[in-house]
Amino acid sequence: MSLTAKPLTPARAKISSVGMYVPPKLLTNADLESMVETNDEWIVTRTGIRVRHIAEKGVATSDLATEAARRCLAARGVDASEIDAILVATVTPDMMFPATACLVQHKLGATHAWGFDLSAACSGFVYALQMGAKLIESGAHSKVLVIGADVMSSILDYTDRTTCILFGDGAGAVLLEPAAADEVGLVDFKHEVDGTGATSLYMAGGGSLHPATAETVAAKMHYVHQDGGSVFKVAVRKMAELSESLLKRNGLTPADVDCFVPHQANLRIIQATAERLGLPLERVVVNIGEYGNTTAATIPLALCTAMEKGMLRKGATVVLASFGGGYTVGSTLLRWEI
């Protein structure tokens, strides 16, 4: 018999719903003052962070991701059984394998979904968003859940003041569906990686190069290590550069952007990026003060914040911009359709 196939029916993907979940326990700057030699003034002026949410022991990335997904689906009135695929961006999977996406599929009761994890650190969500969009655009799927979730507290050294003050735990989810005839949805993206950055931001232990041993634990290799200064400079330059060139190839300038949604790693990085782009801060989403850096979750959390604050209306031109370990950089151009 000869091979036949259904014709592809390409449609752009749109974000049709968003949801988020952060664990209730708070870790304030005052709490950190009693753990390491730091102070509220240093943390606020250098990072903009006031408080982060931290998962209780025994609560894992799949728990946060599942709750964010439930809220996202409830907001759209979609049943979990309707989901075709689940993509989870994370650097803190529950386990090395199976993929956290499989655990979420089971907890959510998404009986017809397949899925996988994607590891691109703080750019994980925007990278997964494009993978999900391609599944929609191919005509293969009509409902894809894209989740960014991390329990950063599970890989932080709470005696290292240079890293432990920065990160928090959280999860954000979006539902992707085909855009209707009068909608635009996800338009374009630019992604870059630069593997020379691998020595500036990493967790060395637990992988195939340095499997867990008593020595790797003693050497603190299962914690985040970061050369903050180097990362800072590249983050500002690359997020602005990529966003600007993405806009340019779509005939736009930063002045056309209604809402800029940057990765939340440091308030000064966000401000410097906005300044480079010539974007007024009223059009820039900032919630780092309340959540810290939640790695793959920052952008979907920021989308929820933007919805709450009324910064996103249907038809708005939106740019998402990320930067993270790898180095990984990503910028996404879309029209908001909710």
Ligand code: UT7
């Ligand atoms: O999401 C992934 C991507 N990550 C990022 O984008 C993070 C990028 N980097 C940053 O956000 C910043 O570099 C940090 C917030 C990590 C650090 O801020 P900084 O302004 O670059 O500070 P620094 O590392 O240059 O340190 C300045 C001083 C140092 O003391 P000396 O050497 O000047 O005496 C540090 O030891 O501040 C000291 N310091 C602290 N002091 C109080 C470092 N951490 C702390 C702390 N509390 N928590």
